[in-house]
Amino acid sequence: MVDGVHFTVESTPWRDLGWKAIASNISDVAAMGGTPALALVTLGLPPATPVDDVKELYVGMTEICREFGARVIGGDMVRSPVTFVTVALTGIATGNPMVRTTAKPGHLVGVTGTIGGSAGGLRVLLDQNGVAGWAADELRAIHRRPRPHVPEGQTLVTNGVDSAMDVSDGLADDLAKLCVASGVACDLWAEKVPAHPALKTVFPGDWLDLALYGGEDYVLLFTAEPQVMSAVMDLLPDDAAVIGEITDGPAGTVNVWGPDGSPHLRGGAGWDHFI
Template identity: 35%
Template sequence: MHVGEIGEVELIWQIRSLVDKFQKKALVGIGDDTAVIKGKGNHLFLFTTDTLVEDIHFKWRFISAYQLGWKALAVNISDIAAMGGYPTFALVTLGLPPRTLLSTVEDIYRGMQDLSLKMDVEIVGGDIVRSPIFFITISLLGEVEDQRIILRSGAKPGDRIYITGDIGAAATGFICLNKKEISLKPESREFLEKRHLMPFPRLKEAREISRKKIATAMIDTSDGLSSDLYHILEESNVGAEIWEDKFPVASQTKEVLSRLNRSFSEVALAGGEDYELLFTAVPDKNVEEILNFQVTMIGKIIEEKGLWLVNKEGERKRIKPGGWDHFSKKI
């Protein structure tokens, strides 16, 4: 059997079953946004890694080297944020075809450095290898106070489901990059394309959520709303109901999808790369008033297993998680 036949999710479960028995010192291994390791005092170490591969995760005709450096670091910081923590040190590995321009490497590091200054991350080393295609891998270390860590496994029936910001903009930005013929105001196109090319991690928001002990479970929306929510459901052993008419959407996203006659729900559920925070909270907390930034309640946790979408007409239907899978989708 090939990995392409079982898909990314099943492959991860297979790997998890192999390595779990050898996990002795780590507090959390495969199954969350980062690994969790006991630190000094009341602090825990968070450890994550992510790779962007040419023609799989990006195409050079759409993205600059500066933007790629920014995005490569951003997606790792977002994982740390989803645990309620903060990033500290990064290692960067570059796979470079021999004809890669030196200016390309320099611009990649400029992108990473500009974001690292905003997020207080130090780039402290890495590796360079020859490769037939370009790739960048970042391994990121972070920390979180042991009483403030947020896992995917804490959701309980009755909890409400919230998301920061808006959803679907990054996927719509990718559509705009592929369809230059779409007539848009320059500022609208810039907004959407930037959401795809240069996501801004919700680190400040995540730290506030963890400090105020709001979330019972949390994840960042990297693969798509339905897919990422499903990770929480699996780890928490619960189900969920989400409300289509409550999905937060930017006006620019609405404009493009309306012109293309595309379903916003489809893009929101499966588009991915918004890097918003998707979290659950107990129902008796007035989350919107407690937090100092925009969040939207979009559903609730239920005992019945599975994921259910309630449409604008109030009809309830079971849906499967949809989103990015390395062995079934390509850009």
């Protein structure tokens, strides 16, 4: 996580930065059906960085590690012209991990929770006019303190799901990556995407684009045969949803369909480090 790319020190409290740096790694482990274990942290810091800021960073890391059963056991610290945080996290899987390469035509596509809240929170933080109210506060909290779906990942992997990844770069783009890896295409039903209520409240006109292309949601995206999907959905939280179907077609193609059955025109793009 690099200052000016993934966050800014002006808008992100150090404690929240520590939480989020660990959370994004725990989410990768959750997406394979594992549980987090041991973390190494590398910090790049400008020489003028206050020691109290670094302490706050590790308070945030400690908070999320305690909640999800991980531990920071070491790392490195270097002088840098820009602040960055790099985390390497090991995880433990007792069976076969879920992967991106096993989606098949006829599989349904599901997500384990609401989408778009983090992108909405970022937009609220960047809004120079300031957005107030409970919904804005909720979106800011979602962006700053994402919650990895570790229990949900355990539910998936122990009930027959073997195809999954987490949503970090945007729902539509991450679904395309899964489809590329599996050599399939997908129909995504826009009206089925479970957007957070606060997102619809603050951004009633463009909540769907924020949900489809925003990123950093850290819910799990997965595919399964209809009978497996039906059984799993009964075990997941109420905001989990079935949002599409895997199809034959050019690998990586994601067709987004609106409520009326017409194509939904792309209103954004997922995250790409080099664009």
